[in-house]
Structures are given as structure tokens and as C-alpha cells.
Amino acid sequence: MAYVGRTTIWQGYLRAGLCALFLNSAAMASDDMSPAALLKESMQLLQAGKDEEAISSMYLYLDTVSESEAPRVVTIAQDIRFKLIKILVTTSPPRLEEAAEVLQTYIDLPMGTYPRVAMKMLATCYFDLEDFEKCITAINRALDYNENPIIIATASVTKGVAEVSKKTEPDPEYTAEELVLLHVTLGEAYLGLEKWAEAIDPFTYVIENTPNSQRKGYAIMQVVNSLINIPDFDRITDWIPQPYRTTARYDIRVNLALMNAAVALYEAEEYDSALPLYRMILPRDELIEFQQDKLRSMRLEAGLTPDEDAEATAGEMLLFGIEEEEPDTEEVVAAPLERKPKELIELEQLITALEKLPPYENDIDYRMGLIYKAVDRYWESLEFFGKVYEMDPKSDLGERSIYELVSVLLENLDEVDEAEKRGHTYLGGHHEGRTPREIAYMLTGYYQKNQTIESIKGLAPYIDAFVRSDDKAIAQYDAELYFMQGVADLMLLNYEASEKGFQRVLDECPGSHQEGNALYWNGMSKLFLQKYADAELVFEQYIKKFPEGDWLDEAYFQGGVCFFGMEKYDKARDRFSLVIKNYPDSPIFSGACSMRGDLYGAEGHLDKALADYTMAMESAQKAKPAGYAVFQMCDIYEQDETIDGRYDKIIGVVEDYLERWKDEADISKALFWIGKTKLQQGLVDEAVKTYIDAIVEYGTDVRQDGVDMMIAELIKISSIWLSTENQTQLIADLQHALNMSDDLTLQLRLRVTIAKLNNTRIEVGEQLLKELPNLKNASPPVLAVLCDASFEVEDYSRSKELLDIFITQFEDSDYMRAAYKLRGFGQYSEEDYEGALETIEEAQELYGHDRDVVWAQLLKAQVLLDLGKVEEAREANKYILNIPGWRGEPVAQATYQMGQVSEKEGDFATAFGFYQRAYFQYKGHAGGYWAAEGYLASARCLKKMARENDQRNTYRAMLFDPYVNDLPQAEEARDVLGASEVAEIEAYIATGGSTNIIIEVNVEKLGVTARDAETEIVDSEGE
């Protein structure tokens, strides 16, 4: 027989074993039993509930009649098979493989009463056995048979019994519900084989035909899952909204499937599809509660108590049919299982699985936040991130959420205040782990991008409070954050802080990805602090440690700058030459050429300097270095009278520069040179017009130092070249421009220019000090006027601010000297002597022996004297006498100060000598100021020497001296001499009389020769 032939060996053994068992116990004489007897026995055993014995007996019967083709026998055998199948599938545990075997035989043979049922059962068996291939075959066969039972049956039976099968077709067609179930199983079987595309049709059938909303929803979900796996995202969008309208949302499997599908869609960036899926997922507790209610209902329907573990009350026992009789021990375990329907067991298992699942709501909300963010729906995403953070701030998701929240506020919504509030609050309370660092990093990045550098420094306390970690990623963040703090300091020009900041990266994060950068910028910070030697060492270290580093060319170049600063010009030149030779494409190539040009220029090698500047100009990648080279060339051309056509050359290079760099060029400075050239060519009116036009056009930009150069030049032109009439016209033109302008920067420039031309500089300066709440619109000439006015009224309160503005914004400005002076005297007035000496040193380094910086040397002497460094003070004063450029008033003051030095030593005679010299030789200087001071100081010394008569004579001489007798100091002489003597003197002077009073003191220590004194007299007369 065909079906016997397909029996497995295992089943054969099993059956043989069962037979043997049966033979031993129930029917010792079975060999002799007829088929009828076996049949009868099978039925008896079945009725007696002895399933095992019945199964064995049935197998024996079927073996016995297997050869028979008699229709009646075949019919009975089929009936027995059907009964056998029922026992096999309901026994515990179900014997599905055997059942499938028997079912297959039942279906293959004719005369079966319930072929459709059998086919359905076969499909179920295979499905439960996870033999999906066979399950699919079985279902397809069942569906085909259902459509055309005669043809299928005929084709499958032996010829002898075919006639019978034609006559009998008793079982009804599948109901709509059965068809739906078969299609569900078919779809699931395809999914089991990962045949996603094939699964779609059966599930679509279910969707279209089931009246059960939950089942429909489930089928939709499986279609979605299949489409995800195919993948076919375009079709998913049509399906997604549908489960939303079904009760399938409450199905645990649907929810689990929703999660999987949503994740897959999210990862595929199919946000429109993923979003509704996430939304549909019910909260775990809500789902459990719903399903537990359902479980209770199912238990009630199955005749069980609503709650499994609850002890049934008498009422419940009556209601739910609990049997009174005591089950035997073995049945205690098995009984509940036997009673529970399969669906109920499945639901219990699903609830258990769900209960074991950690809560997933936050995960879903977080992902929804990400989705909303991804589709530019930032406000919604914000709410989700906020919710997750609020729910579980300490979890990983909570931390990710606060990060995202700050990120959305800051970067997507530009709600900076709220972002900072949330971010800072978080940073204030979290010092460990990655998230605080990430948030600090994000805020830093935002501040950098928006150039709010001060805000970066606002993060420093949080960053400092971070607990260090060995975690590599965290260490990397720390290095980055420290580095950015250093950069912020650098950008704020706090070089000392930046030096420390970069050093911190090097010390605390050795080997970090920022090590090279930190080293280079540490060197740069030192360089900005003019610590040339230290900086040079750092650049050398960089060159050795990072021979392939990004800053290698720069390190060589900056090393050269350091040598330059250390006045090691040969080394500097070598270094610049190295850069010029090795790094022709580097951005600093042009700078190196200019620097070497400067060195050649200083050495008088003007041709070489011009060649380097030309190279610098041509290779410059930006307008600024090109401009530097061009204007240096202009300087050389202007200074070197031996160069033929030098003014044409100036015009040539300036025009080339303007042509190449156009709007980026420093046009005002270029115009300054053009104007200057015109002036040299005698075109004064043109030069003036060029300057006025340029000042008006470019004077609105506080950083256009070319404009300031033009202002200085214009003032010079006015005093040297213009007639009174033209000077008046120039002032009128400037006043007109001032009236027409509504730009504060230009207005200030023009007011100061006019004030200088009108000699009302100090008055205007005093006015501006009152007017300007801040100095951001003040260009260098304006700042210088403010300094002068402050100095005049001895108001040093803004001296530091003014000098800082120059140093940080107008470092190269020549107007800065006024700020140094104000600062120096300010420090002196505050008795900050060391500070004053530093300022003096800086000013002298910058301006050398320039006459308008002689104040520095005079002040230095005064400071040293106040510090009790008498000899140094004397030397400082003497130094002034030796500088030809400082002759005149500075010498008068220095002489007076020499007297102060001696007086401090108690050498009143010598002091008297210097004081006397001050009023003898320098009365023509400073409006007689130092002479008057000299008289008073002389009188003081004479008094100390107990030469009171000489003292009075000195006062008398003072009142006779027309250079000083109307100065305020003369009042002291009047007070001492008394009104009557003063009246006498004045009357005598009125008659044209003069004094011959000479006070002689033996002075040996005067360090000034008679020759010097003569020279001074000549000088003073000459002036």
C-alpha cells in the first residue's frame, strides 16, 4: 500500500512497540483476532477512555485491513483513521507527527467522510510542527479541493474505488471563517519560510474577508512586516494607517510586530510610516491590563475561574463548573492544561512574555522624538524628549533625551535662552559620564559658530567640575573641551589664560587628538605674550614631535618670528628663508617673504627687501598680507630718493594691489598713498580732495587705519601747504561732511580732525569723554584725543581701558603712544610703580627716542626716585640730557628732577644748583613752568641750609623775573615776602628796573658742564 510505504521507520518501531505492549497487557491473542474483533476492541477501548490502548488497537486494525480494496472495508478503515487522528491530536502531549501521517493517508485514500476537515487538520499539524513547506502544500491542496473536490479526489484515488468517491461528497465546503483561518495559516507558513512576497496574498485575503477587526488588524500588520522584509516601502504607506482603525491594536503580537516594523521603518528612514506605527503601540501596562481582562473572559468561557491562582469560592465553583471529585495525583498537574483551550494558553504565554519585557514606552517616545526631529517637526520632538527625560532622567534614554532636547532648542529652534537654561541646569548637577560633556561640547560649538566667545568661558566652571575618567571617549571630550576653552581665551585675547588652557590639554590629556594643536597654540599664546624664547622652544618641540603635523610650516615661521622678537635677526632670516624655500604653497609663505623683506630693509638691503615684498605681494592668499607687502614697498620707495620714478612706482604697486584684491583691499590705505604721491607731485588740491573723499567714504569703519593715516596727513598738509583761506575751506568741507553723516564712527573722526585743525583738541576730547558711554565707535585718533584730554584733567580712570583697546584692536596704530602715556601716569598716580615702569618700558620699546615719548624717561626717573632708587633716578635723568632729540623742555624738567634727586639725598647745595640752573637756563621752556618750580625749590633748599636771606632773595628774584612772576607758583613768593615788599618790587618793575640778585652756592657735584648749560641756552633761544 502506498501509505504504508511512506510510514517512517521511527513510526514503524513505535507502532510495533505499542503493539507489543498491547499484546502483553490487553489482548494476548491479538494475532488470532479478526479485523472485526480488533475493530470492536478499538471502539470499546475508545469508549472506555483508554486512548493509548485504543490507538494501538486501531493501528493493528488498520494494518490488518491495509490490503483490502473492498469499498466497505476502506470506508470503515477511513472512519477508524479519522477517529485515530482525533485521539492523536487531542492526547497530551499531542502526537502531531503521527497524526499528520495518518491524515495524509486519510486524504490520499478515497471514502473518507471528512476530507476537508482532514486537510485543514493536516495543515494545522504541519504548522504546529513548523514544517511550513508541507503546511503550505496541505493548505493549497485544501483550498483547491474546496473549489473542485471531484476532480481532485478522482485524481488521487485508485481506479477501483473512484466510482464510489464520485457518489459521496458529504462534508460541507469550508465556511468563510475556516477559509480565513486557512489563509492566516498559509500566510504564517510563508512567513515561517521567510517568503515575504508570497505571504502578502493570503493575508490580503484575510483583510478582505474577515469580519473580525482584531484579526484584520493582525493580517495588516503581517502584510506590513512582509513589505518591510521584501523591502517595498512604497506600498507600506498605504497599509500603515489601517490597523489604527481596528481593535488589533490591543493584540500583543500586533504590538510586538508594530515595534519590530517601526524599528525597521525608522532605520530605513521611512519616518512617515514609522511614526504612526510607534503611535499605535500601546503602553505595556495598558496592554497587559487589557489582555488580562480578555484572559479572564476567555477563562470564564472555558468554564474556569476568572483568575488562575485565586481559590474558587463556593459560588464560583457552582458558576464555573469546578468538579467536586478529587483528581488523582497525576491528574492534578495535567488537568488545568487539558481544560484550557489552545488560544487561552497562547494568550497566557504572551502575557507572560509581555510582563517580562522591560517597559518600552520611553524607548518609543524617544524614537518618536527623533522621528519628529528628522522631519523638521522640532517642537513636537521637544515635547517627546522632555517627557522621556522627565520620566527617567538617570537612564541612558533620559540622558540622550536631555542632550537631544538642548540640541533641538539650540540648533533647530534657536531658542537659546531656554537651551542655555536647560543645559546649564543639567551641567550644574551632572559631573560624570559622557552626556554632560556632550552638552558642554554642543554649547561650545554653538557659541563658537555664533561668535559669542564669552559664553564659552561661561562653561568653564562646569568643565572644571567634570570628574575625570579613563573612558577613551570621555577623555577625548575632555581634551576637546579644554582645547576649546583655550581657543576662547585666545579669541578673547586673554593670552595668559589661553597659554594655561593649552598647557592644560598637554598636561591632563597627553597623547590626545588635540595634542599637536594645543602645543602649537600654546606656542602662539606665548608669542602673543612676547615670551619669544619660551615660544620658540615650543615651536621647536612641535617641529620635532609632529614632523607631519598640520602646523609644521607655521611652526617654522612662528619660530622665525620668535627669533625676530629676540632680535636674533640672522636666525630669524634663516628661518624665513627655510619657509620660503620649503613651503611655497603655504598660507604663511607670503608672511615669511614680508618678514624677510623687513629684515633686509632694516639692514639697508632695499633691493632684496623689495624683491621679497614683491614675492609676498604676488603669493599672498589674502588681501591683508598682500597689503602689508605693498605698503612696505611704498615706504621704501618714498624713503629711497635714489630710485628713479619712485612715485610712479608707488602708484603702480598700489593700483596693482587694488586691481587684484578689489573690495577686499585696504582701499583707504591705498588712497592714502595715492594722495601722498599726488602731494609729492605738487597736486595739493587733488591730494586734499582724495583724502576728504576717502575719509567720508571709508571713515565709517573703525578698523580702516588708512583713514586715520589720511587724517594725520591732512592735518600736516593743512599746516604746511594750505593758505589760511584754504585751511578755512578745508574745515568747512569737513564740517559739511560731518553735518551730512549719521554714522557715529565717521562723525567722531571728523570732529577730532576739525578739532585738531582748530586747536581745540583737548576741549573736544573732554566733551567726548562725557558723551561716549562706550568706545566701540572710536577710531585711534579719537581714542588718542580722549587720552590727551584725560591726561590734561588728570583723569586716569579709563587709562587701562583705553590702552587695552589699542593693544587688542589697533596694535599697529601710531596713536597708541597717547594711551601709553595716560596709562603710565595713571599707574604712577595710583603708586603702582612697577606697573608704571612696565608701561614705560613697553612704550620705549615701541617708540624709542621719539620726542613725544620723552615723558616715559622723565616719568621713569620720577618713579625710580619715589622708589628710593636715587642713583638709578639720577642716571635716568642724565640719560635725557644726552639725547639730542630731547633737548629743550625735557632737559629743563630733567634738570629740575636732578635737583629733586639731590634734595632727596639731603644734598641741598647740589640740589640748589640744579634748581637754579632750571630757572637760569630753561625759563623759556614750558611757559616758565620749570623755572618757577626751580625758584621755589631753590628757596626751599636755601631754607634747609639756613640761608634765609638768600631764600628771600630767591623769592625776590622770582618776582622780578618776567618769565615766571605772573605764574601761579609766584604766589608763594608773594606770601613769603609780604604785601608791602611785593608792592615795592612791583612798583620798581613798573619803573623799568631789574634785579641783580645772584645767589651763590658752592656746588661741586653738578654733573652738567658749563658747555651743556650754554648749549641749553642757545637751544632755548633758538626755539
Added chain:
Amino acid sequence: MKRIFISVMAFSVLSVMAQEKAVQSGTPAKLEAINGKQISVFLQSQKEGELTFQPRKSTRNVSVGIEKVSKLTFFIKYDAAAVEASFNEGDYPAVVKTLEPLLEPLWDYMVIENNLRHVFRILMDSNRKLGEYTKVRKAAAIFLASGDEELIQRAQVNLALSALAENDRKTADKIRKEVSSEAARLYLQACIERADNQPKKAIRTVAKIITNHANDIVWLAPSELLCAYLYLDMMGSDSIITTNSALHTARQVKSIYSGTHVAADATTLWASLGGEAIEAAKAAEKLERIAQEKKKKEKRKAEKKAQMEEKAKALAETLTQTNMTDTVEM
């Protein structure tokens, strides 16, 4: 034969008489009492909670309190699917045109549970969309007395939105406070905030609906659509929000709630923001990409083929040379 004819005639006359007697005025309906009993009636009126009707085949007016009536079933013939489709496509004039004459005689009965409440609600919504606020108020007043919680909410929201449209924020806010559903309350709050030109505040309110009431089928869709409008409102203010946000939101509403009137409204908005053109461009880009990939694939294939041919040729040449060598050696 004659007797048969007379009988037929008599039957016909009786039938006509019977028919004449059965013609009744009023609105035919099936009335289901609260005890489950159903009778066919001709409704006469509903005033102050009292329903007057005539039982079928009777001209006697009977009055009962509406609380005794469980449900009315009207036998109005109209194309329900077409009305639903018009509404879901956002064709509100078509909805009103169809439903208004049909429902006009039935307004008074809407306080009682019946089979036309759904379309009556659609009519109310459509009228609000069309700015017919007087009609909205009339319909809402009926729903407020219906005892059906969902309908009451919808009536309240319609009333509040109508008040808001007429710039009566006080009334809108008063109604908002009376709404039982938190989602609906938040929705109205956001609408009021929007009317106050506070789009950021409003969208934060709507976001609360989305986060806390993600499964609210009634209010989530309009809330999301409101978000799209709020993103639009934000443009040009102090916000950095761009059209993209409104466009994406409208597209998502269109897609997620497809087949509903909210999706139809979203589609209109999306199209007005140039969504169609963007989508067409994207589709074209995708096609272009596919075509390019195909082209590349074909090119690779051709190159491979050429390589293979080259190899084969080289092999053939080698073999030929080998043979020649062999020949020489031989």
C-alpha cells in the same frame, strides 16, 4: 369566470381604499422604545422633550417623553458613501448641498439617538469649515442635549471654534473649560493661543496632545494639522522655522490620516506649499537615480563581457601559439 373577475375588481377597489386610508403625514421612521419594542411611526414633532408621532396606519397623534425612546431609524434615501467621500475629500459645499435639504425636517429629532446623527455631525463640521456659524450653533445646541459624550465634545469644539472665528475668545475659552476630554481641551487651548498670535505657545500645547494622547483617534488628526498651520504662522516671526516644517507636517497628516477630511485639508495645505512639485521632483530624482544605476549596471556588465571576451581572445591566441610551437617541435 365572471365571478372571478368581480372578485378581482373588488380586491382592487379594497386595496385602493386601504391605500388611501394608509397615507399619513409626518416623517416615516422606526421607533425603538427603551424596553426594546419597535414600531413604525410617522413623526409629527419634537418639542421640549416630547416626541409626537402617529403609529403607522393611524392618524392618532401619540406623545411620549424622549427619554422613553431609545432610538429612531429614518428611511431617508441618499448616497451615504458619496456624502462620506465628499466630506473626506474636503468638498464641504457638496456635503452641505446634499445633506442640508435632507436633514432640514429632521433637526428637531436629532436629540434622540438615530441613524443619521453621524451625517448630521458631518453637516455641522462642514458648515463650520464654510464659516456658517449660525448653522453650527443650531446643530451644536442639539448635540449638546443629545447625552452622547462624543457628540457633545464635538459640539463644544465646534462652538468654541466658531466663537474664535468671530473673535470671541472669551466664549471660546469658557467653552474650552467645560469640555470633558483633555485632548479636546488642549486642542481648543492651542487654537485660542494661535488666535492670540502665540504660535510657539500653541504648538507646545498641541505637542502635549501628541505626546500624551497619541491614541486619541478623534483629536490627534486635527491637532497635527494644527501643527502644520502653526509652523506656517511661525515663519517671519522671531523663529528660525522654515516652510519645511509646515510642509513635512502637512505631508505626514495627509499620509497618516489618508481618507479623512483632515487629510484632505492637509493635502490642500501641502499643495499650496508646493508639496506636489517637490514630490514630483523627488520622484523624478529617484527615477533618474534608478536609471543611472541601471545604466551603470549595464555598463559594468558590458565591461565585464568585454573583459571576458578579451580574456577568451587572449586564451585563444595563447592556445594557437602553443599549437604552432607544438607543430614546430614536431
